[in-house]
Amino acid sequence: MHADVPGDDKMRMVxxxxxxxxxxxxxxxxxxxxxxxxxxANDIDGVPGxxxxxxxxxxxxxxxxxxxxxxxxxxxxxxxxxxxxxRVEAETVASIAASRPLQSAAGLVQPDQNQRAALTRRLAxxxxxxxxxxxNVVSESEIRALAAHPAEDKENSQKRFASQEAARIIAWADAxxxxxATFDEISANVRGVLDLIDSDDDGRITRAELQAVx
Amino acid sequence: MTGKHFLxxxxxxxxxxxxxxxxxxxxxxxxxxxxxxDTLVASDTVSEAQIRWNSLLLADDLDGIPGLxxxxxxIRGAIRDARLRAGRVAQQLRFDLNGxxxxxxxxxxxxxxxxxxxxxxxxxxxxAPTDVQAEEIARQMVERRLLADTSGDGxxxxxxxxxxxxxKYVALSELYDPSRAPFASLLDGDGDGTVTEAEFMVPLLAxxxxxxxxxxxxxxxxxKQQRADRPVPKTARQKQDRALMDALMPRRVCDLxxxxxxxxxxxxxxxxxxxxSNIVFGSEEQPAYVVDLVIPSQQPSRA
Numbered sequence: 001m002h003a004d005v006p007g008d009d010k011m012r013m014v015x016x017x018x019x020x021x022x023x024x025x026x027x028x029x030x031x032x033x034x035x036x037x038x039x040x041a042n043d044i045d046g047v048p049g050x051x052x053x054x055x056x057x058x059x060x061x062x063x064x065x066x067x068x069x070x071x072x073x074x075x076x077x078x079x080x081x082x083x084x085x086x087r088v089e090a091e092t093v094a095s096i097a098a099s100r101p102l103q104s105a106a107g108l109v110q111p112d113q114n115q116r117a118a119l120t121r122r123l124a125x126x127x128x129x130x131x132x133x134x135x136n137v138v139s140e141s142e143i144r145a146l147a148a149h150p151a152e153d154k155e156n157s158q159k160r161f162a163s164q165e166a167a168r169i170i171a172w173a174d175a176x177x178x179x180x181a182t183f184d185e186i187s188a189n190v191r192g193v194l195d196l197i198d199s200d201d202d203g204r205i206t207r208a209e210l211q212a213v214x
Numbered sequence: 215m216t217g218k219h220f221l222x223x224x225x226x227x228x229x230x231x232x233x234x235x236x237x238x239x240x241x242x243x244x245x246x247x248x249x250x251x252d253t254l255v256a257s258d259t260v261s262e263a264q265i266r267w268n269s270l271l272l273a274d275d276l277d278g279i280p281g282l283x284x285x286x287x288x289i290r291g292a293i294r295d296a297r298l299r300a301g302r303v304a305q306q307l308r309f310d311l312n313g314x315x316x317x318x319x320x321x322x323x324x325x326x327x328x329x330x331x332x333x334x335x336x337x338x339x340x341x342a343p344t345d346v347q348a349e350e351i352a353r354q355m356v357e358r359r360l361l362a363d364t365s366g367d368g369x370x371x372x373x374x375x376x377x378x379x380x381x382k383y384v385a386l387s388e389l390y391d392p393s394r395a396p397f398a399s400l401l402d403g404d405g406d407g408t409v410t411e412a413e414f415m416v417p418l419l420a421x422x423x424x425x426x427x428x429x430x431x432x433x434x435x436x437x438k439q440q441r442a443d444r445p446v447p448k449t450a451r452q453k454q455d456r457a458l459m460d461a462l463m464p465r466r467v468c469d470l471x472x473x474x475x476x477x478x479x480x481x482x483x484x485x486x487x488x489x490x491s492n493i494v495f496g497s498e499e500q501p502a503y504v505v506d507l508v509i510p511s512q513q514p515s516r517a
Contacts, residue, residue, distance in 0.1 A: 021333070021340065034333045037342035041332035044324035048345065057324050060311050067313060068304040075300035079292040081376060092276055093293055099272035101265045108257075110265045116272075144372075147313045 010172045011213070013039070013165070014193040018210055026204040028194045035190050036183055042166040050173075050181040055164035062160065063152075070130065070146045074138055077127050085138040087128060094123035246401075250421045255438055260422045260431045267418045271411060281408040282401075303375045309359075317370040322359055326352040 014035060021034040044061075045053045077085045077093045098119035101108045111119065130138045130146055152160075161167060173181035173189045195201075197209050250267070257263035275282055276289040311321045330351035333340045343351065362378040363370050403413045423429075425437055473479060 025339075033342040034340050037331065037333040040342075040348075041328050043331055044327045046323065046327070061308075061324060061328075064311050064313070065308045068307055071307065072300045072304035075303055075376075076297045078300070079289070079296050081296070081299060083372070083376065092289060093296070095276060096273045096293070099269050099275075101269045107259075108262045108265050110268060110272075140372075144315050147307070147310065147315045 009168055010189060011193055011196075013168065014190055014197075015210070015214060018194075018197070018205065022205065022207075022210075026206060028191065028198060028203050028205060031205060032187060032191055032194060035194075036187050039165070039169055039186055039190075040183060042164070042169065049183065050166045050169050050186070052167065052170065052179055055161055055167040055170075058164045058166060059157070059160050067147060071143060074127055074130050074143055074146065077124075083140040083143065085127060085130075085143075087124060087136045090124035090127040090138075091120050094120045094127070097123055246417060247421070250417050253418060254421060254425055254433055257433060259433060260419075260426055263418060263422060263433070264415065267415065268411065271409070271414045281410045282414070283408045299376060302378070303372070306359075306362075306370065306375050315372045317359075317375075319356055319360070319368055322356045323352060326355040326359075330355065 017035045017038040018031065021031045021038065025031065039050070042054050042058070043050055044057050045051065047053070074085055077090045079089045079092065095116070098111065098116045100111075102111050102115070103109075128136070128138065130142050132142055132145070133139075169186060170179065170181045173186045175185050175188075194205060197205055197213050199209055199212065253266050254260075254263045257266055271282060274286055274290055276293075277283065277285045279285075306317065307315065309317045309321050309325055311324075327348070330343065330348045333342050360368065360370065362374050364374055364377070365371070401409045401413050401417070403416065422433070426433055427437055427440070
């Protein structure tokens, strides 16, 4: 007995987890809870069931990672670990990269002292961009300012929200349209897909059956 | 060998000469030779090889005084520490959801729930944790992350994050302690504690003489293929690298009592955040007795 024909996204998502879930056994009854558990990994707001709050939280988690590069770049020049970066520190670190040989039309050349000094300054400038008051020190407060999460335009933000797995699961599993996909609703949907894959209706998913729908 | 590894090999050579000469002279000389050969093989002419080789010296010559000295190595150590520290802090700051450069329990929980809610691998099987189990796993993982919260206020501050990796990597920094590694390099020909450009160039020029058999200053493909210093096989190279690392890492003495002849030592380990569950020793047919259980401290131990 097959449930409703699942949409492409639902099938894709079940197939994504079906292979690792087969470690639980080939019986649908064994595989099903593991696939649902993979999807439950999106339930991060502490309220049972997948809601749009979970998707929003995921977007915030992604945002937190996106603002780290500038902080890491500045802290990598903080040689004495005092949460301040002076120009001397920035230039000391930059001088390593500035010592690399340059490729010219005539072949490999050693940068001369002036070239090295110029490149060192330029690379250090990249770090010192964070020095907003131009006192040649990136202070702790200036480092803290780097941590502010970058603003994102609305369209981009909506795209990222919609691409979250939680939002995608809610789109096909939220039967009563209350904005939350309960794990019963998700289980019913996943079972429907697994029943569809189980072409000989023996209650087991074989490799061949998985291959047939991929 | 990538540029980074290449640099590390050369730097290692310079960093610990005296200690290494006492303990692993063969490996160090081999590593030096390898770095030289790699430079020559990567170059079309001897002068190009000189440029590449010299850039290694320049990259480490950081104190503004020509030549490589202990001070340069200390600065290099500080740079390495700062990079490690920055990487470690950035890794932690991915949990900082509101961008205030501190991490609270509430910020950690969603991340740990995402890990804990998923299925658990139990041997060759996979099982789905119950809600209670998942929440407990998430809670324990949060507490584990908060171990670095030295003030105990439930918030990881930037200062605490910065302090943590420094503690972790202090053993590596010891490499640059002059009293542990007096600067008398394989390359420091006159033993004055400074490797000059000329001294640094000696092993390269010696190898170039051997490789550039017709002395035309061009390292041809045939000369590269015919060189006496063939690259060592991968497994031998791994052994050399391990020996080099052994020479570099501070040694610790194991103070455990010697095991009896019929006992076995089992070492269990796991990556950060990974749980070890259901560990079974022996079987019903083959009883096993745990004589002693040693749980090392947080600090990774090579004892």
